[in-house]
Structures are given as structure tokens and as C-alpha cells.
Amino acid sequence: MKQSARGDRKQILGGLDLGGTKIQAVLLDAHGTVLSQTRRPTPQEGGPAAIIEALNATLVEVGRLAELDPERLAGVGVGAPGAVDPNTGTLLQAGNLPGWNEPYPLAQELSKRAKVPVFLGNDVQVAVAAESRLGAGKDFRSMLGVWWGTGVGGGLIINGQRWTGRGAAGEIGHIVVRRGGARCSCGRRGCMEAYAGRGAMERMARKAVKHGYSTRLFDLMEAKGKDRLTSGIWARALDKGDALAEKLVHRALRMLGAGIASAVNLLDVEAVIIGGGLGTRLGQPYVDRIRTAMQPHLFVPQRPPELRLSGLGELSGAIGAALLADPTSRRD
């Protein structure tokens, strides 16, 4: 990022990480420092129009916290789940977002509303780019980010630059680790995500309970007033030595090991960064277990890549979104 005086508000960027349940916002200065942050729930009704309103309100709020009008920002980036067209700022497909059933010119509409230039990127791709620029990937010219959450997403840095292919690169969750294996939420079989995604793990846990397994996972869920197994619930169950949780996490780790090692055999990157809701929540001990699970599959086992936990944690997506608006880092 270009150096500038700390007070130069023209260089301040806004970042919005649009998720299925919440919108996370940050303001970022030219040094990559987070000036303010806030979050609010993603509207579950009203479709794209309601979401644009909520994005704008979150932006106004994160600006207010830093005493800054959004119109005075150099630009705003949005990281969104699903397929994006970065050139037109259109969100093509976002199964995760309530009521979002067809392509929608997100950047253009938010730009009209907020009166500031808006740039759009895929949420995981920008989070990984943020780790490369400001986080755990800073020391590397090539890296693979693996975002372990409800699904397993990914992003690539090749030669110091984000590699997005024809727009959809990084789908490491859909590397096939067992041809003909478990059904994935994408409809296909044997994908890594079908074993390692938190969504798949919850489905397997529910099935196991039906088959008579005992577990504290769902008691913990009810005690927390949740209707799904969050990362925190998995972490708690593991802490308590719950056998089913350990069994399912162990299987997830084995599959992450095989899939990530496959990617490393293909790309020979310097580093792998583990992020995402579950990755961040379970933290370093589980990064170490992924390292162990990768080892038997590495083609050059004597020289494994560096394996690191995300350095920016749950802000990586919003920070990466802000970097989309940085004129010194944009491609094209």
C-alpha cells in the first residue's frame, strides 16, 4: 500500500465482509491498520435490496466509529460468498445469501447508495489475499489459504499475486479425496468438504445420533440456544473429550491432510495458511494435526510447506475486502 501521512483520509479504505449470517466491516488506513470495526446481522428477508441497505448501514456505522463520512473514503471493497465478476462488480451466484437467486450488480448499487467507489471480490479469495499482504502469509511469494468453516474454501497466491483463474480458482473443498465417496453439499461425491466441512460434520453427527451414538454435541448446542453446531460448540465438545466429536474431527483432519497435500504436490507453494470459522476457533493445536495428516501424502516429504494459522482471524475477510479498493494492489 502506498505510504501516506497517517491523517490522509483519502487513503482510508472500507471493507465489508458479507456472510450468510453477518456483515463484518472495517476501516483500514494506508499502513494496513484497522481504524474501526463493527458487525451486524445479514437481513434474512428482503433479498438484495435489503442487503444493500444493510451493507450501507454497516459502512456508515464503521465510519462513525472513526468519525469519518463514508463519502470521504478512497474506496470500499465487498467480499461476498459465491461467484463474482470483479470487472462489473456483479455477484453472479450466492446460494448462501437469503433471497439472492440471480446475478445482481452489487458494487454499482452500493456505490450509488454510499456515494463511493465499490469493488467486489469473492470472500475467501480476498481473505487469503489479506493474509498474504498483512497476515500470516507476509513472508511468502506463493501460498494456499484453506478456509475451514461450514464449507472448505480456499485462495491462492502465486508469484506474490492473487490467482483467481477464470474467477473460481481456490475451490480446494472440492478436491476429490475419495472418488465415489460421501455426498457433498455441492451435489458431487467424495469432495474434501463432504468430510471436512462443518456442515457435513454436523450432518454426520446427526446421523450418528440416529444410529444410537451418544454425544454431548447437541446438548451443548441446546445449552447455547443454537440450532446448529457452531465452531464454538465443536471446540467445547473436543475440550470435554466427546468421543463422537473427536471421531468426526479426526476424519475431517485426515481428509484435510490428503486434500491439502494433493494441492501442495500440484503447486509446491511455500506456505499453507489455515483460516475460516472452525480453523480459527480450533487454532494452533489443530493446525499441527493438519500438518501431521498431510505428511504421509507429500511428494517431497522432506520439505513440507510452512503451515500457519491465519494471522488476521475473523477480520481477514473484511480487511481483504478493503484491500480490493486499494489502487496500488488492483490487477487489470
Place this chain on the structure above:
Amino acid sequence: MKQSARGDRKQILGGLDLGGTKIQAVLLDAHGTVLSQTRRPTPQEGGPAAIIEALNATLVEVGRLAELDPERLAGVGVGAPGAVDPNTGTLLQAGNLPGWNEPYPLAQELSKRAKVPVFLGNDVQVAVAAESRLGAGKDFRSMLGVWWGTGVGGGLIINGQRWTGRGAAGEIGHIVVRRGGARCSCGRRGCMEAYAGRGAMERMARKAVKHGYSTRLFDLMEAKGKDRLTSGIWARALDKGDALAEKLVHRALRMLGAGIASAVNLLDVEAVIIGGGLGTRLGQPYVDRIRTAMQPHLFVPQRPPELRLSGLGELSGAIGAALLADPTSRRD
């Protein structure tokens, strides 16, 4: 490649593709045209020194065919199997080459002998680069080459440039397609090569015969005076409708489909080029079958990559080696 007068011999490059059984040589002019070609067997005794002698003799011979002294070449490239250090021209590890048990300064020794600058690269990586520059990959800025032979090798072009990672990128044969599955020649389990490599297919065929399967594969082998199942023998058996050959090739294709689709999900490249001994020999109908086998595993199935057969065929390795010596295409 820089344009120059056709007669400018300073721009002529030599390429040597060093394999376990043969050395293939070409001379290449500045337009990428092959001026002459020849091959000779790889010495099976005498180790690195004998191989350097044979490389030099092949170079002298390919020069003679074009009435050109090797010393007058602009440079010579060597593509070698295994791990190379391109900066020092050292072949680090080449299990495939008889008597080659430790790192050896191949480029330096051949350069001394031939009195011409010598550059070293990995055989499959340079073959894929040749396809990108002059062959089936010319139209694409990103591609994956899959070299289907005794093993399954690969190479990557990202942003129009060869991507070699930390030196070993492209090992698509060692993507895990069935965790815990068949034993691979690399010692690990479930690699794509453990099902799709010609070596693995031959081992499975021998095992099937032991278990009472009938096949014409080994009769064809004996009739040809061979001691292993060459690509030509597989092609012949398939032509004759041999059930075991079809079964094993079908399994190989399924695994190639899963493994290549995994790589495409990760990299979202524009094109996949199929080469290698078996790929080239079986040709377009089998490229089409790989396409069909990939389809169920593609994360963006409505937009598959272009899938093409190698355009340079069995010369791709030697042409790619020659391009290593082209000053306009060298990195670093």
C-alpha cells in the same frame, strides 16, 4: 522467441529430452521450427559419465543432420526426469536413470564437453511449456499439462509463465484420489498414478492374470518381443476389445477424471493438455473419455476447461528443452 533471419545460426537452439530408455534430440530455429531430430538409447551402464557422453553424441548427431556444429548453437537445453536445480543445472535426484544415485552437475559437465551453454529443466515441466508456447496450449494464458505415461506427470502455466513452485510443482500424479487406496510406486497410497500410471496398470494386469483373468496383453507383449506393456501394446489390446485392458484403462480414466477435475477446481485454468507416452498413443478418443470422466467432479460444470491432445507429441520434451536455452523465455 525473438524474430531473426532464417539463416541466423546464432539463434538456433538444441534440445535434449533425457529419458530412462532413450534420448531424443532436436534443433529448433527462432520460429520454433524443428530443423532436425534424432534419438538414441540411454546407456544402461556407466552412470552419469556415460550419459553425458551419450547426450553429447546425440547433440553432435542432431547437429550433423542440419549441417551445424553444436558449438555454433545459441544454447542447449536438457529436460531430465526428476528433481532439478535450474539455477545450478544440477540434477538432484533421478530414480529413473540407471546409475544416477546422487546430485550431479549435468549442465556444467555437458557444457564443458559440448562447448556450448547448457540449461537444465524437469522433462515434463519443459514439455508442458513447449505446448504452451508452440503446441496445443498456444491460445491460453493458463493451462495444466497432464503427461500420461509410465507415471503421470504434469506441468503448469499460470499467467503465461511456467509455474514450478519451489522446483517440484506439477506432480498431479500424486494427487490423492482415494485416501488409503492402492499403493503407489512413490510409496504412498491412493495417488492418481497408483491407478492411472502405465506402470501401475501393468502391475494390476499381472496380478489379475495370477488371479485367473484372461487377457491378450501379455501375448501381444511377447509377440512384440517386449518385456513390459508399452503404450502400443495397450492400444493394440484395446483395439482388439481385450476385456481386462478395457477394464484397467477405464479405471485409469475414471481416476484421471477425478484428479484432473480436482486440479481444475483448485486452479480454474483455461485449458488442460493431455500428453505423455500413453496419452499421445491412445489419442483423441481417450482425451474425450477423460473429458467425460472429469465432468461429474467439476465445481463449475457449465464451464469446463478446454481439453486438448498434445500438439507436439513425442517431440514436446525435446522442443521444451530447447526453449530452456532461449534467452527471451528464461525467467530469473
